[in-house]
Amino acid sequence: MAVGDAGLQEEHLDVLIQTGQKTGISKPRGDVHRDEDYHRVVHVWIYAENTQELLLQRHADCKDSWPGFWDISSAGHISAGDSSLITARSLRWWRVPSHVSFSREL
Numbered sequence: 705m706a707v708g709d710a711g712l713q714e715e716h717l718d719v720l721i722q723t724g725q726k727t728g729i730s731k732p733r734g735d736v737h738r739d740e741d742y743h744r745v746v747h748v749w750i751y752a753e754n755t756q757e758l759l760l761q762r763h764a765d766c767k768d769s770w771p772g773f774w775d776i777s778s779a780g781h782i783s784a785g786d787s788s789l790i791t792a793r794s795l796r797w798w799r800v801p802s803h804v805s806f807s808r809e810l
Contacts, residue, residue, distance in 0.1 A: 716784040717743040730784035737769075744782040746791045 716730040720742040736743050750759040759777045763770050782791045 715781060717741075717781055718784045719743060733781060744788070746780055746782055746788045746795070747776050748778040748792055748795065750777040 714732040714734060717733055717736045719727045719729040719731055719736065721727060722742060724742070724744075731739070731741065735741075751757070752759070760774050761777060763773050763775055765771050778795050780791055780795045782788055
């Protein structure tokens with residue numbers, strides 16, 4: 705991880721080609737966004753079948769991308785070398801008590 709302006713560790717992301725294959729290069733998140741590189745993310749959608757409702761979240765007004773906008777239930781970058789399932793299971797949003805669990809099939 706690179707050290708950012710605030711002295712915090714910045715996550716590294718795998719850089720991809722347009723078809724989704726890894727290039728073998730990983731870069732800090734800020735550089736990937738600045739350079740508009742292709743990179744992997746995971747999206748988790750929560751749909752309540754019994755009420756037929758889709759859970760959405762609103763971005764904080766201080767967020768660096770799309771502040772104040774409504775978005776999917778939860779999302780995150782897939783850190784260099786990680787898998788989509790590892791990332792989905794570790795999303796900060798899931799650390800609050802909930803009745804959500806992931807099957808092994810994901």
